[in-house]
Amino acid sequence: MAVWQWLLFFICICVKVTQTEASSWTIDVPSSVKGLLGSCVVIPCSYNYPNAKVQTFTGIWTNDGNQVIYHPTESKMLEQYRRRTKLLGDISKSNCSLMIENLQQNDGGPFHFRIELGGYNSFSYLNKKVSILMIREPNAIDFSAHEDIKEGQPVSASCSVFHSCPTYPPAFHWSHSGEQHFQAQKLHDGQWKATSILTFRSNRTDHNKLLQCRVTYHGGKHQETSKTLKVKYAPVNVKVEYQSDVNEGETAHLKCSSDANPVSSYEWHSETGALLNKGQTYTMSNVSRHSEAVYCTAVNEEGRVRSSTVKLNVLYGPVIETYSKCSSYNGIVKCDCIVQSKPPSMVHFVLGDRVVQSTTVETAGSVTTGTLQTDFGSFKFVHCLANNTLGNANLTLSLPVNDNMQYIFIASGTGVILLIILIATAVGVKKCTRRSGETPPSDLSTMKSERPVAIPHYAPAKRKENYEDAHYTNYHVYGNVGTDLDESVYANV
Numbered sequence: 260m261a262v263w264q265w266l267l268f269f270i271c272i273c274v275k276v277t278q279t280e281a282s283s284w285t286i287d288v289p290s291s292v293k294g295l296l297g298s299c300v301v302i303p304c305s306y307n308y309p310n311a312k313v314q315t316f317t318g319i320w321t322n323d324g325n326q327v328i329y330h331p332t333e334s335k336m337l338e339q340y341r342r343r344t345k346l347l348g349d350i351s352k353s354n355c356s357l358m359i360e361n362l363q364q365n366d367g368g369p370f371h372f373r374i375e376l377g378g379y380n381s382f383s384y385l386n387k388k389v390s391i392l393m394i395r396e397p398n399a400i401d402f403s404a405h406e407d408i409k410e411g412q413p414v415s416a417s418c419s420v421f422h423s424c425p426t427y428p429p430a431f432h433w434s435h436s437g438e439q440h441f442q443a444q445k446l447h448d449g450q451w452k453a454t455s456i457l458t459f460r461s462n463r464t465d466h467n468k469l470l471q472c473r474v475t476y477h478g479g480k481h482q483e484t485s486k487t488l489k490v491k492y493a494p495v496n497v498k499v500e501y502q503s504d505v506n507e508g509e510t511a512h513l514k515c516s517s518d519a520n521p522v523s524s525y526e527w528h529s530e531t532g533a534l535l536n537k538g539q540t541y542t543m544s545n546v547s548r549h550s551e552a553v554y555c556t557a558v559n560e561e562g563r564v565r566s567s568t569v570k571l572n573v574l575y576g577p578v579i580e581t582y583s584k585c586s587s588y589n590g591i592v593k594c595d596c597i598v599q600s601k602p603p604s605m606v607h608f609v610l611g612d613r614v615v616q617s618t619t620v621e622t623a624g625s626v627t628t629g630t631l632q633t634d635f636g637s638f639k640f641v642h643c644l645a646n647n648t649l650g651n652a653n654l655t656l657s658l659p660v661n662d663n664m665q666y667i668f669i670a671s672g673t674g675v676i677l678l679i680i681l682i683a684t685a686v687g688v689k690k691c692t693r694r695s696g697e698t699p700p701s702d703l704s705t706m707k708s709e710r711p712v713a714i715p716h717y718a719p720a721k722r723k724e725n726y727e728d729a730h731y732t733n734y735h736v737y738g739n740v741g742t743d744l745d746e747s748v749y750a751n752v
Contacts, residue, residue: 283309291450298478304355315377410492418472427477434471444496463492493562494519505574515555523557576650596643609642
């Protein structure tokens with residue numbers, strides 16, 4: 260082989276060895292990383308070195324002026340970087356990632372990594388420098404949530420942000436309770452995506468409320484965003500609004516209300532279920548104590564819900580029941596005056612020229628019963644008076660004949676009957692004697708009753724309801740018990 264051929268061979272061998280050694284000193288690091296001022300930033304880094312026996316590993320980061328910003332020996336570092344920088348991971352396993360905390364404006368770099376392999380060699384990766392792009396405020400939150408939901412359905416909302424400090428990822432805070440899941444996704448150039456997913460079951464109380472997501476970054480900076488929830492639900496709190504007390508004959512106005520989304524339409528029904536009206540209001544004309552109870556039904560696309568039944572409290576003046584009466588038992592006369600009215604009535608009695616208070620008064624619902632038990636003397640009637648704030652009424656009650664007078668009447672009636680029998684017997688005997696003895700006619704033969712003897716019948720006195728005598732219909736004695744009255748008033752009784 261010629262000399263020049265040997266020379267070319269050795270040159271090729273040397274070049275190949277040199278290229279192999281140089282290519283083994285490689286590093287993977289981004290050219291730039293975004294960092295939030297006041298927070299932390301991690302520069303991802305991994306390196307390679309030629310295969311060799313290495314006793315110790317020393318990783319160093321320096322700036323463009325070859326000033327050390329990180330060294331295992333803190334005293335060799337620039338003052339402003341002490342306790343702010345550190346290597347993450349295991350440097351002996353080719354991990355050269357650097358974290359800088361409390362990121363400041365003058366931390367922009369560029370920086371490069373240097374590895375010192377004890378017992379072998381050292382190498383500075385000057386061809387792979389990294390800069391930090393400062394961000395004053397965090398990027399906007401990516402917020403996702405279903406706004407239109409139905410009550411009872413599960414709701415999922417997510418909140419995502421980008422950052423560059425995986426060691427201390429952002430913290431998420433939700434305004435609604437529920438189950439939370441955190442996800443971390445590594446992107447490129449040192450960027451990470453942090454996501455919080457909230458799951459909860461919707462309720463009508465969530466309607467029109469803000470669902471807020473608040474994100475707090477390492478270092479204290481924070482931001483928040485929100486969406487208004489729209490929850491569809493069937494009507495609740497369905498009720499009838501009305502004036503409970505209404506005078507008989509007046510008009511009552513009723514209004515139905517509810518809480519619902521979407522807004523309810525309304526129907527009105529009688530207590531038996533008959534449809535009375537459609538609309539939020541219902542007018543009841545000429546109400547009476549017998550007016551039927553009603554209820555309203557609220558309707559929307561989520562359901563139908565009815566209110567409780569409403570019965571108007573109809574007020575009316577007193578009406579004295581026709582079965583009010585006076586009765587006698589064991590010689591004791593008692594008069595009961597039974598009055599229907601709302602509000603309850605005051606009940607008095609008028610005996611002769613005196614207004615007498617009831618002995619007892621009992622009220623059960625709309626019924627008031629006044630009872631009078633006293634010495635009625637020789638009176639044949641007693642007057643029952645009732646009044647409340649809406650009017651008054653009176654009724655004349657017949658007093659029963661006392662027991663002694665009944666015995667006298669019975670005895671007198673029996674005597675009259677016996678007398679008639681005796682007279683008839685005597686007349687018959689005389690006629691028989693005259694025929695047998697042919698006695699001449701006497702004047703007694705002309706004795707004949709010109710008319711038959713009639714037993715008197717006494718029709719019972721009729722009771723008068725709503726007595727129209729001016730003196731009673733306009734009585735001014737309800738509050739003046741014991742007032743003397745003009746006896747001429749009772750001349751027609």
